[in-house]
Amino acid sequence: MAAHALPAQNRTKGRETAERVRKAALTLFANSGFAAVSMREISAAVGVQPGALYNHFPTKQDILKDLMLTHMAELLAAWEEAHRPEGVDPLEHFVCFHIRYHLDRPDEVFVAYMELRSLEPENFAAVETERRRYETILTDILAAGTTAGRYAVEDAKVATRAIIAMLTGIPTWYREGGSLSKDAVEDLYLTMVQKSVAPTPGHAPREAG
Amino acid sequence: MAAHALPAQNRTKGRETAERVRKAALTLFANSGFAAVSMREISAAVGVQPGALYNHFPTKQDILKDLMLTHMAELLAAWEEAHRPEGVDPLEHFVCFHIRYHLDRPDEVFVAYMELRSLEPENFAAVETERRRYETILTDILAAGTTAGRYAVEDAKVATRAIIAMLTGIPTWYREGGSLSKDAVEDLYLTMVQKSVAPTPGHAPREAG
Amino acid sequence: MAAHALPAQNRTKGRETAERVRKAALTLFANSGFAAVSMREISAAVGVQPGALYNHFPTKQDILKDLMLTHMAELLAAWEEAHRPEGVDPLEHFVCFHIRYHLDRPDEVFVAYMELRSLEPENFAAVETERRRYETILTDILAAGTTAGRYAVEDAKVATRAIIAMLTGIPTWYREGGSLSKDAVEDLYLTMVQKSVAPTPGHAPREAG
Amino acid sequence: MAAHALPAQNRTKGRETAERVRKAALTLFANSGFAAVSMREISAAVGVQPGALYNHFPTKQDILKDLMLTHMAELLAAWEEAHRPEGVDPLEHFVCFHIRYHLDRPDEVFVAYMELRSLEPENFAAVETERRRYETILTDILAAGTTAGRYAVEDAKVATRAIIAMLTGIPTWYREGGSLSKDAVEDLYLTMVQKSVAPTPGHAPREAG
DNA sequence: TATGAATGAGGGTTCATTCAT
DNA sequence: TATGAATGAACCCTCATTCAT
Structure with missing residues (x-):
């Protein structure tokens, strides 16, 4: 009625x-x-x-913007909900989260990284803001861990980029059903990342306090 | 006339x-x-x-093919001519070569990695062959070094992809005139790469010879 | 309910x-x-x-048809109700009526004259019939007045078109609040119209009565 | 070569x-x-x-702009070349020129007057400038003639609009091969225009000088 | 080798209109 | 009576490419 x-x-x-x-x-x-x-x-x-x-x-561009902002929002929300189990190293937690999340959504990840340049400036800025928020998570982990002596990175921002690039490259070559399981990939990359930021023996700073 | x-x-x-x-x-x-x-x-x-x-x-596609094959050919040719000074670690030699070469040609690198999917199958195959030739160089270095005990990588192919992804990401964020010099970037990445494949202390095999 | x-x-x-x-x-x-x-x-x-x-x-065309037929019907109805005061010349009566009616409804007038070509043939015919009915009013005034010797027009139909075109053009340039009042416009045009059909001095027939 | x-x-x-x-x-x-x-x-x-x-x-709009600016330019050029024979009244010269020129180009005229609103602001301004230049010709004739006592118009600008509207309406109804020749139309309209601006008998100003 | 006009297909987008709800 | 999703056609315009010159 x-x-x-x-x-x-x-x-x-x-x-x-x-x-x-x-x-x-x-x-x-x-x-x-x-x-x-x-x-x-x-x-x-x-x-x-x-x-x-x-x-x-309203436009084709809006579809892309929607996909990318949705992806970033979901990624950040998933991270918020991925609570670190006690005793697990923060870097390990982040790396495993990142690899698993990205291997489960190869299309979203691929689009999010490849089509940044297809975004109009305003939309690009919005996505970039979210991307930085995510990268800052890793930067903070590296910085805090370095201060605590668990890791040794000279420049946390550069290290963040290096690690993110390394990890984000995985879905471009990983194929499910190939010779490597997701767990195996996770292990191999985790090891490399951990070693790449590990304190050099003999240069380990003294415990803080 | x-x-x-x-x-x-x-x-x-x-x-x-x-x-x-x-x-x-x-x-x-x-x-x-x-x-x-x-x-x-x-x-x-x-x-x-x-x-x-x-x-x-003859076609737009041929311009792309030309750019990508030329880039790969020049990259491989440059590697052939980049003789490793005595006493320099092969991995260090490769990493430094890669970073310098790529930082000097950001457009070529970007196109070579982003537009693979724009290549028609035949051209894609041709470029892929060259890319694999280049990556094999690093894989061989890692495999030989691991055998020799200088490095410790579980899977040389996976490590190659991880390292190449890490290094190739540099031109996407590096801006000349920024706070970091090319040499500084080179140092930071070289350190991370070397550590990422370094033998774990305690597991380090004895020096050969 | x-x-x-x-x-x-x-x-x-x-x-x-x-x-x-x-x-x-x-x-x-x-x-x-x-x-x-x-x-x-x-x-x-x-x-x-x-x-x-x-x-x-039912269709967009029907909106236009409705607007135009309504406008013509209202115009003719208004004319029917606009009784000529005694002693006022019929042409003056028509001209003043026309100018006032059209200056008060610039949009209706503009659409009625500009969108004739947007009408489908059947609707065009219906509107044209009404337009002719309206124009015939003026033609009759001119013809009767010429017969009576008050005006001197050679071809009443052509004179009708000339006068209607002149008057109908007013709303395209007249802007309320400009330097001219509606009354002033009315006076100026009335004078021109009256002179344009006035008996030529020397040929003026004697006053009837 | x-x-x-x-x-x-x-x-x-x-x-x-x-x-x-x-x-x-x-x-x-x-x-x-x-x-x-x-x-x-x-x-x-x-x-x-x-x-x-x-x-x-470059665009559909540019076709329209071209048509309208070309029309106005040719109209003004034709006026420049239409020299007034000695002894011919300037108003008669203008009216005859206008009617003939417009009856010979009914499409140009119709488009020029109907599609002003289809012009984008910039193009509209350009066309309007030319239209005003043309209308000023008539305004000047009326003003000068009134000063000289040949015509009697109270407001030369308003009279210009009235006359132009009257004349420009001709091609909307005139059909070649109908009962009226172009010369007949010219005569009828010229007479009406001349009378509409003629000095009222008894109010004729004295000869200047 | 370069021009500029042309093709035939297809681009993103909007249109008047319909219809189940 | 109004909604909002959908249609099928058409919109203006750009595309890679061809070709006579």
């Missing part, structure tokens, strides 16, 4: 379509790159006419 | 134009990505009409 | 919405032209979703 | 195509209105693919 009748079903349907657009776009962007994917391809993957996409996203 | 005069000059001029096309395309591809750059943009950057590009490259 | 309650209110609400659609469409058509205005723009101006427009008008 | 070999034929062909685009667009704009005409329609009328239009005009 109300003027806005029962739009609940419509809204639900719309949200589902938007989600299918996101998923289709993510796969296509990951495989071909943002610039090489057309709205027609996305709409075909969704099973809808091209114009229908514009009921859910 | 005969009717078909001055072929030599024309040839020279043509070669120069081709080189300007390469340079313009490289910059544009690095900044915007292959798919987002049009032949018109390239021709405008060269100062020529679009049709003229086709006197030098 | 029965299940189909409040039909009276709904009907009222619907009529109000239809009126708001008419007003919004009129303004938009006047400013941008029929072809350049989208149903979405109209619905946005009304504060309603595009689909809702179709509860009130 | 030169680098820019013999492009004369190309350039000529291009100029001809551009001219055919102008003519096709003019006819279509006059018949349907700028907003209702698509680039596809224009290209079809020219016998060319849509993309080819963009070799000659």
Whole structure:
């Protein structure tokens, strides 16, 4: 009877379509790159006419922005919820979290790192802010651990970039079902990271206090 | 002068134009990505009409292929000529070579790593072959050094990927004139790489000889 | 209240919405032209979703037809009710009526004269019939006055078009609050029209009576 | 042999195509209105693919701007060359020039007056400047004639608008081959215009000097 | 070798309209 | 009566490429 009748079903349907657009776009962007994917391809993957996409996203750029901001938000939220078990080294905790999270979402990660340059300046700035927030987590771990004498890094920011680059490269070559299990990859990289920041024997600073 | 005069000059001029096309395309591809750059943009950057590009490259794809194969060939050639001074550790030699070479050619490196997916299968295969040749150099160094007990890597291929990813990420953030000199970057990364593959104290095999 | 309650209110609400659609469409058509205005723009101006427009008008063309036929009907009805005061010259009566009516409805007038070509043939014919009815009023005045010797026009139809064109052009440049009042404009144009059809001195027939 | 070999034929062909685009667009704009005409329609009328239009005009808007500025420029140039024969009243000279020029170019005139609102602000300003230059010609004639006592207009600017509106309306109804010849139309309108600005008998100012 | 006009396809986006709710 | 999702066609424009000159 109300003027806005029962739009609940419509809204639900719309949200589902938007989600299918996101998923289709993510796969296509990951495989071909943002610039090489057309709205027609996305709409075909969704099973809808091209114009229908514009009921859910105002522009193609907005789809990309949505994917990237959503990815960063979920990554940071997942980190908040990934509580470090007692006795586990913070760096180990971060590295394992990072590898697992990224190996489970190769498309999101690939798009997030490859398509930064496809973002318009405003959107780029928004994503960059989130990326820095994430990298700062590792920088803080390295800085605090160095102060405590557990690690020895000369420049925590540079070390952060080096480690993130190393870890983020994994999904570009890792293929599930290959000769290495995810756990094996995790072990190999964890070892390398830990050694790369380990205090040099003989140079270990004295315990603080 | 005969009717078909001055072929030599024309040839020279043509070669120069081709080189300007390469340079313009490289910059544009690095900044915007292959798919987002049009032949018109390239021709405008060269100062020529679009049709003229086709006197030098049969297709846009061929420009990319040319850039990537040239880059790989020059990289490998440069490595061949970079003789390791006596007394220098092979890994150090490689890392320093890699960082310096890549910091001097950020556009080539960026395109070579970002636009692999823009290559048609045949061209992709050709570039991949060269990339593997280059990575094998590091893999061999790591494997030999591990056998000799100078390094300790469990899986030389995985370690190669980790190290290459780490080093190749440098030009994405390094800016000349910033707070870090190239030498400083080189030192920081060299240290991390060396530690990451160093024999664990206590497990270090005895010196060979 | 029965299940189909409040039909009276709904009907009222619907009529109000239809009126708001008419007003919004009129303004938009006047400013941008029929072809350049989208149903979405109209619905946005009304504060309603595009689909809702179709509860009130079957097509965009019908909105235009409604506006134009309504305008012509109201113009003719207003003329019927505009009784000429005794002693006032019929041409003066018509000119003053026309100027005042049109200056008070600049958008209706503008649309009525500019968008004739946007009407589909059937609607065009309907509007044209009304326009001719209106123009015939002036033609008759001119013809009768010429017969009576008050005016001197060679071709009453051509004179009608000339005068209507002259008068109808006013709203395209007249701006309220400018240096001229509506009355001043009325005086200036009335004088010109009267002189343009006045009997030539020397040929002036004797006063009737 | 030169680098820019013999492009004369190309350039000529291009100029001809551009001219055919102008003519096709003019006819279509006059018949349907700028907003209702698509680039596809224009290209079809020219016998060319849509993309080819963009070799000659950067946007659809530029075609309109070109048509309108060209029209105004040619109108003003034609006026410059239309020397007034001795003994001919300046107003008569202007009215006859205007009617003939406009009856010979009904499409240009129609587009020039109907599509002012389709011009983007910058282009609108440019066209308006030219229109004012043209209207000023008539204003000056009326003002000078009034000073000299040949005409009697209270407000030369308003009279200009009234006369221009009257005359410019002609091509909207005049059809060649109808019952009236161009000369007849010219005579009828000239008479009305002259009378509309004629000094009222008894109010004629004394001869200057 | 370079021009500039042209092609044919396709780009992102908007259109009027429909329809289940 | 209003919503919001969808359609199918069309919009303006740009694309890589060709070709006569």
